[in-house]
Amino acid sequence: MFALVDCNNFYVSCERLFRPDLKGKPVVVLSNNDGCAVARSQEVKQLGVPMGIPWFQMQALAQRHHIVAFSSNYALYADISGRVMRVLRDMVPHSEVYSIDESFIDLSGIEDRQELGYQIRQRIGQWVGIPVCVGIGSTKTRAKLANHIAKKHTEFEGVFDLEAQTSTQQSDWLKRLDASDVWGIGRQLKQQLETFNIHTAYDLQHADVSWIKKRFSIHLARTIEELRGHACLKLQAMVTARQQIMVSRSLGVYVTQEEELRQSVISHAARASEKLRKDGSVTHAVMVFIQTNPYRQQDDQYTASQWVPLVTPSQDSRCIIAAAIRGLQTIYRPGYRYKKTGVMLSDLSPADVQQGDLFDPGADDRRQRLMLTLDTLNHKLGRDTLFFAGQGVRQRWHMRRDLKSPAYTTDFNDLPRVSG
DNA sequence: TCTGGGGTCCTAGGACCC
DNA sequence: TCTGGGGTCCTAGGACCC
Known part of the structure; x- marks a missing residue:
């Protein structure tokens, strides 16, 4: 016998925790880049708003019914979860x-x-x-x-x-x-x-x-x-290791230059490497993909991906970034307006059963210490406190999150204040 | 103008081998 | 003119989930 416990309108409920004034009011939470409505309060569902509708398509409705929208705040949702x-x-x-x-x-x-x-x-x-x-x-x-x-x-x-x-x-x-x-x-x-x-x-x-x-x-x-009541699926009490890691984002603006595309690819590769180390895994291959906006049919379309195998499996950001850059170089074509890039790591295995470098036995140790330092600092002082120069500083292409709520539970600077 | 991201599993089909 | 059969492995793509 099983029970499924499921939170109601989870993202919306999280936002309401710190905004009790929004109880009973229509609220939506938007996907990355403030793209689509991925969570709807009961009031919004009753208005007939379907799951995943693009935010710009429901502007008129939102104004008419005073729908409150939030950019997604994953740090908050993960913590409440x-x-x-x-x-x-x-x-x-x-x-x-x-x-x-x-x-x-x-x-x-x-x-x-x-x-x-x-x-x-x-x-x-x-x-x-x-x-x-x-x-x-x-x-x-x-x-x-x-x-x-x-x-x-x-x-x-x-x-x-x-x-x-x-x-x-x-x-x-x-x-x-x-x-x-x-x-x-x-x-x-x-x-x-x-x-x-x-x-x-x-x-x-x-x-x-x-x-x-x-x-x-x-x-x-x-x-x-x-x-019919014949159980085929068991409870999976153990968390099994992931088989692939993907980091991809729509770009906040259209990008045509390879340099800016590279910045986003490097950022994704760095983030993916971080996840990989957190899992305690190494990857044998890195995939990079780029694509134009498929919704704009009047534009020339181009999507491409490239796998780059690693000679020795790795969890070193520098190695994974280098592979991603090589992949990008083979697929980049000038003249397109790119809208999305991504990096995927697959063929993962546990880091602790890896072979060392035959010709430089100390290399692995130095590598590990460097990555540990990187991760520790970024965890302690905030994401991207230390980052790779190739990620760029201005990041014009970065996604929009205009309507994000504060990190109430995960950042001291955003702690809610009670006064009065 | 504006359209998410990150996973899993399954299948079909091609390459290759004997 | 007629051109096997069966197995494995890999990959790409599709369907699904939240």
Whole structure:
């Protein structure tokens, strides 16, 4: 038996923590570069604003309804997420952090599941200040679905146990839910399923599994089994190491010069290297990509990527930056207005099982000490206190975040003040 | 004018080998 | 004119998630 604990409108709830005046008011949080609305308060959802709509397209609506917008403040959300997960971890023996705002819980052996659900909701609400909903089901997929119901139907006060329903009631719920409400059914699958007359979660649950496996995929077949209550997915209590690291950003302005493109690529490579060392991994290959704005069809389009293998796997920023620059040189073409660049590290392995440099045995040690110093200083004194000259100083291309809230919980200078 | 970022997993197809 | 079969490995791309 599983429960899924999911924070309501998480980013918006985080912003409201420090702006209680915004409770009950329409609020959105925007993606990087103030591009799209990626989190919407209940009031905004009720206005019919879809997830991921470009901010500039909802300007008129925003003005009419006095919608308050924030640039995303990931430092804040990550910190609040950590607090939510800590409270949860103290309440149950086995949990799996699934995303920044959701956690699965193993409920085996728990007698009063709903009671525990209410306790979780109450405690996170009181101790952290974030509203959550709890969905309970015999499989992860059913727990997800139950959570969906808990969110939509306020009469359950945030906790819904699908398995506490009679089987007729369960079927009724599944008939009322769209197939695309099921975890793992996205836009494409929804469309294809519809051509076979599969519209609701109930239809999907009763589809022929072996036919689905042949016509679609093993993945969808598993989803159906999960819907039927046969658990295919286990709780992943251990955090497994990442297999790739990606850093990419849209550019704040269009860039045509190679020098500016290089600055952004170097910055991404430096950031990716930092993540790599934090994970305790080394990379065997570096990929760099650049692209123009695909939405501007009147412009000449160009996207390109290049893999650069490393002779010896590394976690040294200088090495990774050098590889990224080499990659960029092979794909850069003048005459285009570039809008996005990125760096990807893949083929990662743990740093502690690496071979040393045969010809300069001391090199690794010196390298490690230098990188450690770099990371320690930047962690202590703020990101980019020490940075590579190639990242540039002016950074005209840097993304826009005009509407960002202060780092209330992670920067002393931004601590909220209480007066009066 | 303005359209996110970072992941995972699966599959199809090509290259290569015997 | 007719041109095998089966296996592995790798990569690119697509679909999904939040």
